[in-house]
Amino acid sequence: MKTTEETTKAGGGDVRLTGISKTYGDFTAVHPLDLTVPEGSFFALLGASGCGKTTTLRMIAGLEEPTAGTVHLGDQDVTALPPYKRPVNTVFQSYALFPHLDIYENVAFGLRRRGIKSVKKQVEEMLELVQLGEQARKKPHQLSGGQQQRVAVARALINHPKVLLLDEPLGALDLKLRRQMQLELKRIQTEVGITFVHVTHDQEEAMTMADCVAVMNAGRVEQLGTPADLYENPRTTFVANFLGTSNFIEAEVDSTSGDDIVLKAGGGKLVLHRARASVPAATGGKILAGVRPEKISLTHADDAGEIPEGRNRITGRITESSFIGVSTQFVVDSPVCSDFEVYVQNIDRDPRLAPGAEVVLHWNPAHTFGLDAAQDIDAGVETVEEEVA
């Protein structure tokens, strides 16, 4: 989904950010950024805290004034409009429900401010949509976290905004409820068909819900694409590590033949498809070969002869194994990478695969991706965990 050049329809609900940036004194929160969110899509801004994703969202809402650049909603330039004149609504982190008003009045707030007198029907319909009809006369503090979250969504959606902005809307919920609300939000979005822009630090959340994800790091968009595209074809180590886990092998280009690049790493050879290398490969040049842990098969060294030809292979010794139920996660020490992670489905468990065992790791060369070697291999690692205040 290369959206930057997409044409826009009149009065549409697409969001166009052009050269938008935000600086606070010496600190640059958002570097000049071009981004188009297509109408009707569920778009996620994904990144660790402080990466500029919330600032970007707040600039769309009008709660933050951009240092440079413009914000367009459809054909309308809203850069100079205050938040209360923009046809967008926000679901705030920790919801910001009005504590002195009951649920009904919270949801009716936006309609009343626009001078709409008969709000009853709309409010009741909206409370039905989020399944809170019974709670209309309660105060926000009398509701559970999940219910408050749904009030926040209803309060925003009732105004039929062109774009709904969600700022870490599920951050305060526990895991089980979060899963449930992810599906719920997705259902609502499909039902109302409004453009959703969703800010989150949770890669799983972004991948589950969004049609399109922009991964942000240090005030810049690292990569933009569908969840599957980002996962399978990361273009930077940050994206490769932030979305799931990746193994990296520092390799040298040995030769190129047709669509394949042959890499030299440790003593062995690895094959990388040219289409999956994000940097041009010249013989003798360095490249980072990456592979996802679930793509790798593990065979005991005694059975090495049974591995089919044409697969990338590496030898090593198991240092750790942990049984997860559906799979077993191994850490393998190999000459090219000291802690290779391998996830093996628990179909036919080989009892010999225990710490200390000599093994061969092998995978389909099509699952190898090549990245620029001049970057930090550990970029984006663990930032997922140290999150949100």
Added chain:
Amino acid sequence: MTFVNWFKRNVVVMAGLLTLAYLLLPNVVVTVFSFNRPKGRFNYQWQEFSTDAWRDPCGVSGLCESLGLSLQIAFWATLGATLLGTMIAFALVRYRFRARGAVNSLIFLPMAMPEVVMAASLLTLFLNMGAELGFWTILIAHIMFCLSFVVVAVKARVMSMDPRLEQAAQDLYAGPVQTFLRVTLPIAAPGIAAGALLAFALSFDDFIITNFNAGSTVTFPMFVWGSAQRGTPVQINVIGTAMFVVAVALVLVSMAVGNRRRRQKA
């Protein structure tokens, strides 16, 4: 053993009751002596039951005039201090300006300074300015010392207020004025009300500063003090009891209203 257990279970309740008794005993004495018929000019010894004073609360010359004046001053001082104090509190919490730190600590000065000192220096100031002592000098003084209490009460409330609530209001099409009236003010209201009540009580009660700056004007506390030199009329107890009853009644009514509203909503 059983006594020890009983004691353990009820010690908190007993401590609470004792504290309550300590607080209420003076009020009880005031009330009881408002039904006294004293011999002579001093109402310090129980003689016999009578409702004379209750039937004629304004029977002592000057008493009801001083009470009216005190209520008037307390009303205007509360209004002035609450308005100014609320604005100061919002400014201190919400905005970063030059001398904000200084204002933040100087606002406590009237609370910290001995009242007598403040009273004397205010008098010096008024005399040097050639101001005529009376209603206006008392009012100015009262607004001044009530201000710090209002600021403290409102500031605590505004500080604990999530700024995202106002952003949410703006996001939901409320302009600056609507945001203030519909969200900011209602949420800050309990703090403002607490500040106002405190200001009213302080102003109505004040003797020292008022005494210095009143000129020939007489407020209720000054009247009580003045009459205590020559004999205490029972009507003072009547007024005191009435004030207490009105205050308790207001609290009960507001609690009842709150309860009913909660029950209706549930």
